[in-house]
Amino acid sequence: MNEYEAKNLLKEYGISVPNGVLLETVEDVESVHLNYPLVAKVSSEKILHKTDVGGVVLGIKDEKELKNAVRELMEKFHASVLVEEMLKGGLEVIVGVTKDSTFGHAIMFGLGGIFTEVFRDVTFRVIPISIKDAELMLSEIKGRKLLEGYRGIKVDREALIDLLLKVSNMVQENPEIEGIDLNPVLLMEKGLSVLDAKIIMGR
């Protein structure tokens, strides 16, 4: 499933994603009514790691830049392009799902960036989770202080707990899901937004 489809599935389950549109041709740019700055991303289920292959253009300031970015991506990848409003500030976290051979579907939560890459500061629970489980997940990662408001960065803990429960519910209702990466999820003072989403379906 490509990013656009993944985000539509998330939206069905009441999970917030940035405002965006899927463009099939360069001409479609004219119909874009979004607030700049924007981000343009190649949208193809074949390309899992877009940034690595130069499939993402950030900080697009106006329609001219947008047209150039979309044309470039389409020529390079021969695929549709997802254009979204670019969100900033807040704290990045990662929420994921994996299918374990012993316990089945499990949900993961961790802080984004180097916290997951370097410190592997993540925690798992088997799906379905309860609200108690979600709260314990938040409180048992080593970087938990960052979720309690650190150096003036306030984040919406309730929204994060809600996200974990919604993802758990989504997987329960769609057991054919093999894996999910919501990375990053931007946590803001109020609410959150899933900036990038990968969902892999089993056959």
Place this chain on the structure above:
Amino acid sequence: MFEKLVNPDSVAVIGASHNKNKIGYVVLENLKNNGYGGKVYPINPKGGDILGFKVYKSIEEVPGEIDLSVITLPAELTVKIFESVAKKSRFIIPIAGGFGETGEKGKKMEEEIRSIARKYGARIIGPNTVGIYVPSTGVNTALIVPERSRFPGDGDIAFVTQSGALGLLTMDSVAMYDVGFSAFINLGNRVDVNENELLEFFGKDSKSKVIILYIESFRDGRKFMEVVRNVSKKKPIVVLKAGRTVRGGKAASLHTGALGGSDAVADGAFKQCGVIRAYDEVELVDFARALAYGKPIKGEKIAVVTSAGGVGVVTTDYIESEIRGIGMKMAELSEATKKRIKEEVVPFASVENPVDMTAQASDDDYDGVLEALNRDENVDAILVYALFQTPLISERLVDIITKWHREGEKPIVVGTIGSEFALRMMRRFERNRVPVFPSIERSVKALKVLHERAKILDYLEGEE
């Protein structure tokens, strides 16, 4: 369910032997020496008698049904005679290795004995197992050299293990503390009876106050969680799970798969069903003893009593530190407690926490301090060091601490440090079912585990 496995009315040994080094002899010797009271049927085509037991030439000659049949023959022979055994037996323990662990041919033999057992309604423990050991009924199918190791006596701990050797070594390592077990069962290759059924059984067994499990792979993870969630509402389950560093099978294209590995998922699952996790064989039994004898610690505030200042200081570090410690709190003693300790009990002592009674402390001083701490609302649990090296302390201290453990409101953990004499006192505490540990770190970890138990009970409350 498994009553007649741990307490069989009759035991047959198929492959009974005159040779003292053979398992077919040792099992009979174990039954005789451990005072097993049921009927014993050694089976060997040569007949005669072994250790005073009449030998039957075939299992068909044995009158009536058999509760437990132990097959001490090699794998191929085991398969060959399996049907004749299954026809008459309720439980069968094929000891031999050389089954599924050796490859495809062995797996086929396992499939064969499983289907035979199913046909006759018999249940298999193993194969490739040291079998079972039940101190209270005298059933013991394990082969060890008695001059070099010891089997523990009867007690409160039920032990289920996938590895027979690690299980026997673990029991041997604690036998000198007089730690007792209600039962020991080695799953072996687990072709039939699995950990989930045994957890359910020991969950209902009133003799077992705690269940410990050594496991490398789960038969059915979801079922495990369901069983444990039910059992751990009533009694604690401690799990030593190996394979922490093995990454998940699919080195997935997604981040989440790569970050987790199966152990991280298992860890989460444990938290959701109330497993207490141990990381080695020492923790496995230490935690079991703490949980079997001690009371759950609801709060985080610990009072420490010692007659050695340094012990109190190191303990404080271990209690309060998150790194190499348990991240709990030292209790702020109430003014009333301090006054009581200072004026009525030990004027020479430090009445801050840790309460250092110094080398001048006597047995009665301990009594007074434990009474005062038991009345203090700021104290959630007491760690008391029973140090027998000073002149005014006697063996009576064991009785005094035992009294407060039994009659006092606060959970108590006892630490002791020393050599032969301390070990002797540890045994007395153990017989009194007082949780006692031979080092600072192990004593403090016991506090943590009892606190974890309280949190688990809290977590499981209100669950469906």
